[in-house]
Amino acid sequence: MKKTAKIAVFLILLTVLIVVSYIMRDHSFFTGFSILFSVTALFIAVVISLENRHPSSTLAWLIVLALFPFLGFVVYMFVGQSYRKKKMFYKKSLEDEDIYVRVENSLQQEKCEFGWMEDRQKQFLNLASKLGKTPVSFASETEVLANGDEKFAALFDLIDKAERHLHLEYYIIRHDKTGTTLKDKLIKKAREGVEIRFLYDAVGCLALSPSFISELRSAGVNMEPFFPVKLPYFNQKINFRNHRKIVVADGQYGLVGGLNIGDEYMGLSPYYGFWRDTHLKITGEAVNSLQLIFLQDWRHATGEKLVPEYFIHKWGNPGGKNQGGVQLIAGGPDNEWEVMKNLYFSMIVSAKKSVWIASPYFVPDEEIYMALKVAALSGIDVKILVPDKPDKKTVFYASRSYFGDLLKAGAEIYEYEKGFMHSKFVIVDGEIASVGTCNMDMRSFHLNFEVNAFLYNTKSISSLSLYFEKDLTFSKKMTLLDFNNRKLRNRVFESLARLLSPLL
The missing domain is CATH 3.30.870.10 (Endonuclease Chain A)
Structure with a gap:
């Protein structure tokens, strides 16, 4: 990253020298100003490419810079400089x-093999413990x-x-x-x-x-x-x-x-x-x-x-077979690994029967999106609960751009109509669940500091499942026919918003 930063500084200085030379030759100031921002946008594009971001993120920034050189420059300077992230x-x-x-x-915590767990649960627990650096408790109570x-x-x-x-x-x-x-x-x-x-x-x-x-x-x-x-x-x-x-x-x-x-x-x-939401008392x-x-x-x-x-x-020493486990895990941009995204991904791909998701902001990245489609195509019961009205319109329309392929793959999507749905939880096979602050979107995965409780065979998973099923009764099930017949205006908004998905 230091090399990238040096290249960026060099390009800035070179740009300034070019523009100053141009203006000094009696060309108009505004022409020079325009060249400054155009060349600046070009150097930012080079820097972004050198940072080896995710291709979708790189493409999104390049589109913004191409369409809005001045605005794109300002936004990039505020929020887009990933080469400073590690240092920060x-x-x-x-x-x-x-x-x-x-x-x-x-x-x-005393070492235990967790022999009563299935292999896939052990694998997920090992991943969660490694990424989260916190132990799982088998002597805690939770209440939804x-x-x-x-x-x-x-x-x-x-x-x-x-x-x-x-x-x-x-x-x-x-x-x-x-x-x-x-x-x-x-x-x-x-x-x-x-x-x-x-x-x-x-x-x-x-x-x-x-x-x-x-x-x-x-x-x-x-x-x-x-x-x-x-x-x-x-x-x-x-x-x-x-x-x-x-x-x-x-x-x-x-x-x-x-x-x-x-x-x-x-x-x-x-x-x-x-306001439909979910909290956990521990x-x-x-x-x-x-x-x-x-x-x-x-x-x-x-x-x-x-x-x-x-x-x-x-x-204490981990308990018996029926006590269940609770593990608190934090994720954020300060972590080497994308903690929440990787844990959600692992939950989805480990599913044998069902994946139930409630999230007010549903903007998955490519890996999560593919995992959900493959799960649905495999016959796993994939249900996704989202709000039927927006509080953030760009995110709202971006989320709907992902619905078509999911519906085609066999996933069920529900829009909550009783009020505003702000719950953030995932339940897999009725055995492992996560509830907390992390949405199913790129901002939660890559930018925000989040914290979730991961539950293993606890009574609270049954409570979450019952609440989810109740929420569906206050929701409208989306059909592929309805989705395909939506207004052209909505299609345009969705396509434009999706281009910005990696930046949301």
Whole structure:
């Protein structure tokens, strides 16, 4: 990557010299300015090609630069420079490893062959453990929270009962009725002496009022932004966002899932109406891993080194055949491997009977897309649940461009009509499931910091399956005939949006 960066700098200097020479010969400034951006777009195209990106991503950027040289240049400078990515996250990877080593004894698990598992489950568990660097717990309980009422009731209960410390991490926080209730409860606990750390995403919370933050800080809540972006300077940080939703109370209880903080997630938005989402409450030793993920993010955002006393549980010996396992795994651009994408891919290709997916944003990359088509062609029950109305129109139309081939292959696609469907989970064969913050899209796979709970033969998988089947009763099943008869305008929007899929 250093070589690529040097080439880019050389090309910039060469471009500037050419344009200055041209202008000095009495040609118009605007002509020289036009040449500057045209040649700049050309050098960016060369740099992108040298970076050996995925072909679809390379092609998407080249199309943008060809059609919109000026706009493409600006967008690339903000979000497209992958040669800086490794350097940007190298420090975080070192910090994460340091924290992991410091608490390794607390997270140590006795070695077990997991003899009761099938071979394909063992293979997936080995992959998940290697990519996620977190152990699986067979001594933890999980509870599915199926909407805002259940999630916020659980959240506020954990806050009310906390005695020592609270750790919260969210992508979006609204200063509305729900957000104010959270703020007031945190202020009350902080004044009671509870140690509170609150990490929020700087871009996701861009509209959050300064008074909300200042009130919490004044009360003693340690509230900090993740990856703050100082506009209008070009800054690639704007494209790498912390999409995680984590709560850890006293190191004993945890929450993870798709619900942010705000009235809309309680179903109070006039546009969205009922908000269908999924969260997970975790009790027991698996909370250690959720705590670890939070502390790694906190260390990167603040530089504060936190010690192992925040880990309450000791890892026990894996239990019997029917206890089930829970594993918390983080994925993000700081990881060498595309953690969530590879785990989703492994789940799909390991399926023997069924693959059920719920995702509000369905923009799979080529590998996931092919795996789903092959699974459907093989006779596996592939069901995909998506919203019937958009909250992000470009993503909405891009997702529909993938439906045709999936329907032809035999997959079933359902559009949720009761309200807005924001759940993010995958269930395979009713035996392995994943629920958390990761969508089935390229942004979650390649750009966002995500966290999911992976479940192995737990009772919560049955709960997720029942909720999924119930969701289908509030959904319209898409047919290939209906899809082929959609309006020409929609076809055009879908095709254009799909070109941008690798950038979404």
